[in-house]
Amino acid sequence: MEGEMDGKVFQTCQKSFVQVQNILDQNRLLINEINQNHESKIPDNLNRNVGLIRELNNNIRRVVDLYAHLSGSFNKSNDVSSEGDSFGRPTHKRNRPL
Template sequence: MANNPTTNANKKLKHHRNQDSEEVEGDPEVWATFDKSFKQVQSVLDRNRVLIQQVNENHQSKIPDNMVKNVALIQELNGNISKVVSLYSDLSSNFSTMFHHKNGDDPKNGGVPREG
């Protein structure tokens, strides 16, 4: 049976992925950073759930004061959505940086491996 270049490439890729996985699994600092970020996101999302419930209750009550309160609640929701976007952006950046450092790539140099 002849060597299949695609199969060999897939084996190498799978081996590389397994090495990366082992390196990340063994780095508690990386996981602690991700855990902290996801907990921050979850906290904001939980707050948004409460805000949405309040907005719905105020809307259903049709009480003018409650409708006015909804303006501030919706503004807070909007700000929280921006926070979630920012947190995910930071998380993505941190992941990318960690990945490039683990592979010896220099993200400032277009992902080209560092010399040395």
């Protein structure tokens, strides 16, 4: 069971990291275009930057959401794996008196 969970966590991590990398690659292109438009000082290019900056901001939000989801998945898997010992049996913690 723990091996299955580790596999699922790995797949989730891998999928999320690929998505993040694709977004970051797209952001690099957007930033390059924004910089070129800014340097050109051509009014149409400067107006286009408004939309490009919005797209960049949305991409950043997506990256944050992906990392939040990834963190949540990782925490869930840690919670599940800490509920049992290495043989999948529940562990019983002894409460110490205060």
